[in-house]
Amino acid sequence: MRFLIIIPAHNEEDHLPFTLDSLQQQRYKDFKVVVTNDGSTDHTPEIIKRYTDTDSRFETVTLQKSAHQPGSKVVNAFKKGLETQDLDHFDIICKFDADIILDENYLETIEKSFSNNPKYGLVGGLLYVEKEGDWVYEGNSNKNHVRGPLKAYRKECFLEIGGLRETLGWDNIDSILLEHLGWKEVVLPELKVKLIKVKGADYTVRESDYYGRYFYFLGLNRFLAYVASLKEAMKIRSVSFFFSIIKAYESCRSKKLEQKISKEEQQVINNKRWETLKKKWL
Template identity: 70%
Template sequence: MRFLIIIPAHNEESNIRFTLHSLQHQSNKEIKVVIVNDGSTDQTPEIIQQFTKQDSRFETINLEKSAHQPGSKVISAFKKGLATQKLEEFDIICKFDADVIFPSDYLETIANAFSNNPKYGLVGGLLYIENNGEWIYEGNSNKHHVRGPVKAYRKEGFIQMGGLRETLGWDNIDSILLENLGWKEVVLPELQVKLIKIKGADYTIRPAEYYGKYFYFLGLSRSLTYIASAKEAVKSKSISFFLHIIRSYENCRQEKLQLKITRDEQKVINSQRWKMLRNKWLKI
C-alpha cells in the first residue's frame, strides 16, 4: 500500500529533523512525504530542504504566514498540500505533525492493519512524552482515539467523509463521520510514537474559552454542551470554569459563527455523543 503523508509545519526547527528522519528510515518505503512550510521564520525551510535534496520521496510547499488558530490553520495547510497530489496514486492518506518520532515499523504495521481489515478507516498509534528521562503515555485522550499528530486514513473512507474540516474539533469530527459511514477507528497500542513537545503549548486562548469554542464548532447542542461543560468543571473543581465555558459557547452562538459541518453531520455528531453518554455515564 502506498502512503501519501502530509505534514504541516510552522517554526519547527527543533523538531522536524527527527520526524523526517524517522519517516525516511521506515521499513515500508512506498511513501510520498509532502511538508507544507506554513510561513516559518526560523530554520525550518533549510532543514526540510536537506531532505528534499537527498530523497525524491520528499517535497515541500511554501505558504505565506497565517494567523494561528487551533484546528483551522493546520488543516488549511494540510489541504493545500493535499491539493498538489493525485490521490489515485495512493492507498493511505496521513496527516502527521512535525514534532513526532515514529518507530521504524510504524507505516508497515499500519499498512498491514488496513490490508487485513477492510473495514478499518482510521488507524494510528499512541503518543508518548518524555518525563524525567523516560517516555510515558501522554494520556491526553482515551486509548481508542487516534490523535491528530498521527492520523492515517484509508483513502476510500477519507474521500467518503469529505476530507478534514478546517475547524476546532476536526480530529474528533473525522472519527465520528467515519464511524457513521461504517468505517472503524483503531488504535494500535504497540505503536508508540514519541511526541517531542506537548500539544497546546503555543495556544494563547484560555482553557475555558477553548472548551466553549470547541463544543460549538463540534456542533454540539446546548444540552450536550452544558453536560460536557459540567464534566470539565468537575475535573477542575471550579464552578466558575463551568460558567466561563458556557459563556464562550453562548457567545459563539450569538455571533452565529460559521460551522464547517453540514446540518446532517451535526445531527450525526450529536446522536453519537448522546449514545456515548448513555453507554458510559448512564449505563443504559
C-alpha cells in the same frame, strides 16, 4: 499500498529533523512526504530542503503565515499540501505532525493493518511524552482514539467523510463521521509514537474559551454542550470554569460563527454523544 504523508510545519527547526529522519528510516519504503511550510521564520525551510534535495520521496509547499488558531491553521496547511497531489496514486493518506518520532516498523504495521482489514478507515498508534528521562503514555485521550498528530486514513474512507474540516474539533469530527458511515477507527497500542513538543503550548486562547468554542464548532446542541462543560468543570472542581465555558459557547452561538459541518453531520455528532451519555449514566 502507497502512503501520502502530509506534514504541516511552522517554526519546527528543533523537531522536524527527528520526524523526517524517522520516516527515512522506515522499513516500508513506498511513500511520499509533503512538508507544508506554513510561513516559518526560523530555519525550517533549510531543514526541509536538506531532505527534498537528497530524497525524491520528499516535497515541500510554502505558504504565507496564517493566524494561529487551534484546529483551522493546521488543517488549512494540510489541505494546501494535499491539493498538490494526485490522490489516484495513493491508498493511505496521513496527516502527521512535525514533532513526532516513529519506530522503523510504523508504516509497515499500518499498511498490514489496512491490507488485512477492509473496514479499517483510520489507524494509528499511541502518543508518548518524555518525563524525567522516561517515555510515558500521554494520556490526553482514550486509547481507542487516534490522536491528531498521527492520523492515517484509508483513502476511500477519507474521501467519504469529506476530508478534514478546517475547524476546532476536526480530529473528533472525523472519528464520529467515519464510524457513522460504517468504517472503523483502530488504535494499535504496540505502535508507540514519541511526541517531542507539548501540544497547545503556543495557543493564546484561554482554556475556558477553548472548550466553549470547541463544543460549538463540534456542533453540540445546547444541552449536550452544557453537560460537556460541567464535566470539564468537575475535573478541576470549579463552578466559575463551568460558567466561563458556557459564556464562550453562547458567544459563538449569538454570533452565528460559521461551522464546517452540515446540519446532518451535526445531528450525527449529537446522536453519538447522546448514545455515549446514555451508556455511561443509564
